[in-house]
Amino acid sequence: xxxxxxxxxxxxxxxxxxxxxxxxxxSQLVDSGFIVRYQTSVGDNSEDIEEAFRQAxxxxxxxxxxxxxxxxxxxxxKRSIVKVFKRNLIFHEDILEDIRARYAKxxxxxxxxxxxxxLLPQGATFFPNKNGSxxxxxxxxxxxxxxxLPGVPFEMQQILGDHVIPYLLGLGARQAVRASKVxxxxxxxxxxxxxxxxxxxxxxxxxxAYLPGYRGVDLRVIAxxxxxxxxxxxxxxLVRYLEEKIGRYxxxxxxxxxxxxxxxxxxxxxxxxxxxxxxxxGLLGATITSVAGSSAxxxxxxxxxxxxxxxxxxGVPQDVIDKHGAVSEMCALAMAAGCRERFDTDYALAIxxxxxxxxxxxxxxxxTVWLGLATARDTxxxxxxxxxxxxxxxxxxxYGALEMLRREIxxxx
Amino acid sequence: xxxxxxxxxxxxxxxxxxxxxxxxxxSQLVDSGFIVRYQTSVGDNSEDIEEAFRQAxxxxxxxxxxxxxxxxxxxxxKRSIVKVFKRNLIFHEDILEDIRARYAKxxxxxxxxxxxxxLLPQGATFFPNKNGSxxxxxxxxxxxxxxxLPGVPFEMQQILGDHVIPYLLGLGARQAVRASKVxxxxxxxxxxxxxxxxxxxxxxxxxxAYLPGYRGVDLRVIAxxxxxxxxxxxxxxLVRYLEEKIGRYxxxxxxxxxxxxxxxxxxxxxxxxxxxxxxxxGLLGATITSVAGSSAxxxxxxxxxxxxxxxxxxGVPQDVIDKHGAVSEMCALAMAAGCRERFDTDYALAIxxxxxxxxxxxxxxxxTVWLGLATARDTxxxxxxxxxxxxxxxxxxxYGALEMLRREIxxxx
Numbered sequence: 001x002x003x004x005x006x007x008x009x010x011x012x013x014x015x016x017x018x019x020x021x022x023x024x025x026x027s028q029l030v031d032s033g034f035i036v037r038y039q040t041s042v043g044d045n046s047e048d049i050e051e052a053f054r055q056a057x058x059x060x061x062x063x064x065x066x067x068x069x070x071x072x073x074x075x076x077x078k079r080s081i082v083k084v085f086k087r088n089l090i091f092h093e094d095i096l097e098d099i100r101a102r103y104a105k106x107x108x109x110x111x112x113x114x115x116x117x118x119l120l121p122q123g124a125t126f127f128p129n130k131n132g133s134x135x136x137x138x139x140x141x142x143x144x145x146x147x148x149l150p151g152v153p154f155e156m157q158q159i160l161g162d163h164v165i166p167y168l169l170g171l172g173a174r175q176a177v178r179a180s181k182v183x184x185x186x187x188x189x190x191x192x193x194x195x196x197x198x199x200x201x202x203x204x205x206x207x208x209a210y211l212p213g214y215r216g217v218d219l220r221v222i223a224x225x226x227x228x229x230x231x232x233x234x235x236x237x238l239v240r241y242l243e244e245k246i247g248r249y250x251x252x253x254x255x256x257x258x259x260x261x262x263x264x265x266x267x268x269x270x271x272x273x274x275x276x277x278x279x280x281x282g283l284l285g286a287t288i289t290s291v292a293g294s295s296a297x298x299x300x301x302x303x304x305x306x307x308x309x310x311x312x313x314x315g316v317p318q319d320v321i322d323k324h325g326a327v328s329e330m331c332a333l334a335m336a337a338g339c340r341e342r343f344d345t346d347y348a349l350a351i352x353x354x355x356x357x358x359x360x361x362x363x364x365x366x367x368t369v370w371l372g373l374a375t376a377r378d379t380x381x382x383x384x385x386x387x388x389x390x391x392x393x394x395x396x397x398x399y400g401a402l403e404m405l406r407r408e409i410x411x412x413x
Numbered sequence: 414x415x416x417x418x419x420x421x422x423x424x425x426x427x428x429x430x431x432x433x434x435x436x437x438x439x440s441q442l443v444d445s446g447f448i449v450r451y452q453t454s455v456g457d458n459s460e461d462i463e464e465a466f467r468q469a470x471x472x473x474x475x476x477x478x479x480x481x482x483x484x485x486x487x488x489x490x491k492r493s494i495v496k497v498f499k500r501n502l503i504f505h506e507d508i509l510e511d512i513r514a515r516y517a518k519x520x521x522x523x524x525x526x527x528x529x530x531x532l533l534p535q536g537a538t539f540f541p542n543k544n545g546s547x548x549x550x551x552x553x554x555x556x557x558x559x560x561x562l563p564g565v566p567f568e569m570q571q572i573l574g575d576h577v578i579p580y581l582l583g584l585g586a587r588q589a590v591r592a593s594k595v596x597x598x599x600x601x602x603x604x605x606x607x608x609x610x611x612x613x614x615x616x617x618x619x620x621x622a623y624l625p626g627y628r629g630v631d632l633r634v635i636a637x638x639x640x641x642x643x644x645x646x647x648x649x650x651l652v653r654y655l656e657e658k659i660g661r662y663x664x665x666x667x668x669x670x671x672x673x674x675x676x677x678x679x680x681x682x683x684x685x686x687x688x689x690x691x692x693x694x695g696l697l698g699a700t701i702t703s704v705a706g707s708s709a710x711x712x713x714x715x716x717x718x719x720x721x722x723x724x725x726x727x728g729v730p731q732d733v734i735d736k737h738g739a740v741s742e743m744c745a746l747a748m749a750a751g752c753r754e755r756f757d758t759d760y761a762l763a764i765x766x767x768x769x770x771x772x773x774x775x776x777x778x779x780x781t782v783w784l785g786l787a788t789a790r791d792t793x794x795x796x797x798x799x800x801x802x803x804x805x806x807x808x809x810x811x812y813g814a815l816e817m818l819r820r821e822i823x824x825x826x
Contacts, residue, residue, distance in 0.1 A: 011633060013439060013449055013450075013452060014439055014633070015435070015436040015437060015440030015442070015449070016594065016631070018432070019435065019436060020431045026426060026427055027429055038455075039426060039453070041435070041451075041452040042451075071602065111604055112607070113603050133603075152625060154802055179427065179429075188524075190526050191524055193484065193526050194526055211422075212483070218424075275695075277695070279702075281695075281701065281702025281707070281711070282698025282699040282701075282702065283699035289692075289695065289716075290804060292769070295719065298694070299719045300715065300719055301716040302715055302716070303695065305708055309712060394703075
């Protein structure tokens with residue numbers, strides 16, 4: 001079944017919010033076998049919203065909107081639904097009770113304005129919202145399904161996953177589609193292309209896309225077939241081909257992240273990790289601990305932003321800093337070794353570099369980053385010359401460090 | 414002048430990439446006085462791309478696309494331009510030379526596939542790309558401006574800012590528009606509405622939107638007028654009204670972030686900061702150091718993920734952990750005090766909490782976070798009861814800690 005996503009809000013059309021909702025919904029729907037044909041964004045303007053609703057109801061079977069269901073004045077989606085579907089708003093006492101209970105739990109009195117949240121178009125059903133006060137609204141009419149979800153991402157995500165997708169899957173026949181992602185890091189897009197294109201034969205119904213990002217290049221495989229088995233097999237065949245050609249750069253698949261893969265490797269091998277960070281200021285630790293359960297292998301670390309901290313907390317010798325500077329292989333090695341000893345871990349990763357925009361020199365331009373890795377066997381350094389802006393350099397340094405550890409654990413040289 | 418943004422890519426329409434480009438472009442264009450009417454996304458499919466191009470050229474004066482200009486096979490934007498505008502591709506030696514030089518600088522040989530990048534539609538001009546190999550393409554024809562930019566965000570951003578916007582501003586009369594953002598944290602959207610709506614009078618041509626996010630609620634003011642002075646004055650009037658009503662929650666404006674505002678306060682007062690983090694794992698330090706120049710006030714910190722690290726590195730007494738647990742006011746106070754002493758800073762912030770999804774108890778459910786702030790005068794704790802998923806809880810804890818410090822420095826009680 002074909003879907004149109006409509007995201008609503010001045011904040012989107014004027015660019016003050018990134019439209020992560022459209023991406024999230026599309027990905028969940030595609031993975032469940034639906035086809036997303038259109039994504040449209042409009043501002044908080046009744047006329048444009050109604051027009052977008054009418055347009056979408058003409059061309060697809062399922063329309064899903066987000067935004068404009070909150071308690072405040074700029075939330076006009078409900079009024080537009082009422083106009084397009086020619087229905088009245090009905091008050092639902094049970095919804096209001098839920099909202100009141102939610103506020104009570106947080107120890108806050110419910111602002112009266114939330115009463116608007118308990119109004120639904122006549123004949124609509126609703127999907128409960130675990131994380132907020134705006135419920136999802138569902139109207140089924142003349143072979144069309146129209147669903148409105150709140151715009152707050154984690155509220156939308158919960159309603160979509162817990163209610164909307166199960167509901168839609170129950171409606172009818174699924175398309176046979178398999179979407180897979182092969183995730184690489186440490187290799188540029190054009191080099192991947194050179195390695196895989198010469199022998200590449202794409203079966204009918206199979207598509208391959210390169211998705212370059214700061215952290216690496218993902219390869220997206222989308223395969224369709226008469227049956228799910230056929231689609232799965234086509235996708236598997238292409239994934240195997242990619243592994244053959246560029247396997248050493250492949251750290252994971254689909255929703256794997258490098259931090260989750262490295263975490264699993266540490267856990268499987270019963271190893272522990274600590275970190276010493278300079279230019280990344282804690283981003284490596286934050287990335288590692290974004291994985292739930294990371295306390296099983298991650299002990300902690302030192303953010304040695306000032307040089308005095310490198311000396312006092314990590315035992316970097318003063319003359320390493322004097323002779324080689326804080327951004328040097330010697331300093332990265334001393335940071336890693338000092339951290340490993342101090343935190344008594346199997347591995348310690350260190351990052352020291354120049355994230356910019358200031359601080360670069362002829363010898364060490366902005367983007368110069370030294371990584372250090374201390375193990376039971378030895379301590380090694382690795383130089384990265386990174387492009388991009390401050391945040392990009394920091395993210396790439398973090399991914400470089402995690403990849404260095406992945407290769408160490410898997411003994412990839 | 415009215416603009417349509419078209420973002421191209423299977424990765425967008427299937428939701429595997431969040432379309433940050435559309436938001437970024439819209440925001441830059443709106444701030445420069447352009448009106449973004451439509452945002453459309455299509456997949457890597459010539460037919461859909463050409464249709465979207467033709468549609469857009471009918472309804473607006475300026476069309477800007479991103480994506481589909483890279484070196485690899487899935488990049489079919491250029492072929493679609495050639496078809497829609499009925500032009501040939503012409504080889505540009507100067508573009509290829511630039512690309513070759515870029516690779517040489519990074520010490521990598523240029524993959525031959527990059528030669529595609531030097532082909533431009535006949536009669537098109539180009540905007541150089543400082544950060545990558547795909548240049549921006551510009552075609553002006555019959556009162557329409559058609560611009561294609563690469564999809565890699567920091568490449569697109571540089572070309573847009575350095576070339577596209579100056580070029581478009583040179584073309585004709587600007588609209589008189591002023592967009593401002595008032596940024597708040599520590600207060601929910603519906604409470605803000607209750608505080609500002611009763612006395613609110615919006616002048617004609619002025620719009621106000623609530624933009625709730627994990628870190629706080631932004632209030633977006635968009636004012637238009639006959640002249641720039643008129644638009645500016647209308648926006649200023651509303652901003653002043655908002656400050657009057659909810660000023661204590663306002664930490665900044667427009668592109669201010671809480672981390673940049675707190676950084677500036679530390680710098681202005683010649684104060685230093687260190688951090689001790691448990692459940693955030695380094696995210697507070699990473700957020701603070703995302704601000705260029707933060708080394709002027711940020712010394713560093715300890716990520717005390719394991720309890721042993723809290724004892725050894727921060728001097729938290731064993732019996733605090735035994736009696737109160739690691740997630741407690743006493744532990745947060747000890748972490749902050751220990752950190753301040755160890756790093757010899759004016760302020761130290763500490764975070765300890767349960768980010769979930771595991772680890773919650775009846776007494777201390779997931780989302781329980783204790784903040785600690787040590788100053789020359791005293792050490793204080795603050796309890797947050799946070800909702801949302803792991804990443805949301807961590808981000809909110811970081812913002813809560815920074816806001817605690819902002820209020821301390823500004824003496825807001």
